[in-house]
Amino acid sequence: MGRIFAIISSVLGSIIGAGFSTGQEIFYFFSQFKETSIFYISLSSILILLILLYLMDIKIKSRVILNIFRAYILLFSIITLIVMFSAFGQLGEEFLGVSRYIFTLLCFILSIAIFKHGLLAVVNINKVVVSILIITVSFIFLRSVHKNEIIFQFESLKYALPKNFFQHLTFPLLYSAYNSLLAFPVVNGLKERFHKEEIKLSIVISSILIFLLLNIINTILLSKSSIQNSQMPLLKAEKSVFFQFILVASAFLEILTTVLANYMGLCYSIKNSKVEFFVIIISLLLGFNQFQVLLRKLYSLMGYIGLGIIVMLSLSTLLSKDRMLK
Template identity: 25%
Template sequence: MKRNIHVLQIAFTYIGTIVGAGFATGQEILQFFTQYGRWATLTIILSTIIFVWLGTKMMLIAHDISARSYEDLNKHLFGAKAGKWITWSTLTVLVGVNSVMLAGAGSVFVEHLHLHYQTGLLITLIGTYLLLNKGIKAILHMNTIVVPLMITISLLLVHSTLSMPNPQSFITNTTDHSTLRTWISPLLYTSFNLTMAQAVLVPLGSQTFSRRTIRWGGILGGIGVGCMLMAAHFVMSAHMPGIQQFEIPMGSIAYQLGSMVEIIYIVLIFMEIFSTFVADIYGISLQIRQHIQISPKLITLFIMLTCFLISQFGFSSLLSVLYPIFGMLSLMWISKLIMAGRRRPFHSSRPHSSFRHSDSKPDNTRHG
């Protein structure tokens, strides 16, 4: 039972890390899948396979090399010198992505709570600062609550869509986009999200004692991401093309189920954005603390201030411009992860962490 709980914690944290601002609001799924019509069903299946395979592999490698942060993983994949440059490039991208998530929180407050954009940003930043002191345990516990609720609401939206006049739209909608663009989109999407998720998944894999727990957590997490992708695509397809005009399309669909469902869904969207933002800021701060010996609180404040300034450009504009660019850059990182084999880790010290549980005997053979 204890091991199963740990598996679910990893699975929910994996799902919660991928389900950030773009995913939870529906914008990300709209950009990378739903706009491609019936082909999106097949590209989502492809994405699910990649999430299961490479997400699990990333956590297992991090576990095997005792990675302190994602820089250690990058050094393992690219070598010490190139890995360092890749790490700082990834850091820059992560800051940009978290700025998008912060902007998404502001959009939630404007579009559905009728409050000021800056109010959403400040509440998110203050809450993040307060939670970061609790480390990865707070991230695990938060996702264990938020992700099951998000899955439940997604199922309600699917059930509601089944009673609409055109629930089969997800397999009948057409697209004007080329075949090449249609099939490159899921590769960009998965490579981008996995590259960004390393800030959370690397310390999670490293700080989990059992490889079996990591493996099953990764499998369930990847399948969970795929099911949520398919559910959101199914729901939004029935509302195409009008749904494209909204900053938060899934929230607009939830509105049709009544004010109570809409309020719950909007709160969950915010919580998904918030939990991913907290987790990524945690991962970024771990990375910077390996090189800069100043107060962790000052590092956190500087990262959040940077995200705040970038987020002033707005949510959908940042999402549509930055994500495809980041996806292209991530393809190189993913190709290295795919080719990564069993070789000796570049360091053998294993960090102490309270999340390492003795829920099973450790493997005697270490894989680098």
């Protein structure tokens, strides 16, 4: 069970980043659909499960396709790093009143220090971060339910797909493609330390936890209209200073875990440590831009490219199977 928990934490830790922990990503991709959000969250969770299981077993035989895939992971890692560095700085400025430039640099220093200790250090910090997040969010949710501050999104839900469901499929598709590819380098790295069956079971459990966490956070956001204009709505959902402090501390740590996941993505795509460090420095400099603007523009862009990459890999797999049958 300890090994399973370590894998689950690593998978969740790579997905739970700035957008997730601050609520901005969930609000943008799901909360806008109000009581029908549960349909889109369900679809996204299922797609994340299927894509991760598919990527785990995939063997890319074509050198051209492999190079394209590595180039995407490289671009993906750079863009996500930029957003994460920006989020860390924005969080420090908004909640601690310190210049975001200082906190962006702090994110860089801490992440490099942790990553130098290898995969085990990444796994261990994820175990701590994911545990804190699940316990804190669950407690805030139950506390709000007890105080009758929560309006459940499924109170007015009709158990049938909304009429415009297929028009809005872009949102769950982008979300699942982006986050699955974000977790891929971590899952790929875990294959050297854990058995394949353990990783597959952990991916299934992780997908269930993602579904539960998305619904809990989404319900909190829908119930508190006053926080929806904030760049970090989830962190404004709790009035208690103590629990707000835990949420903010968790957000800092969760951003770090995603930065570490992207460092692993760079290692997958680049085999030269000096080039890796140069790319990280460029990402750091670009990360001084505004968090919300970066998240919404770059997230969707990478989601679209990610969908294309997944389709390309799927077609490549099908074609290679056809050749084998012949």
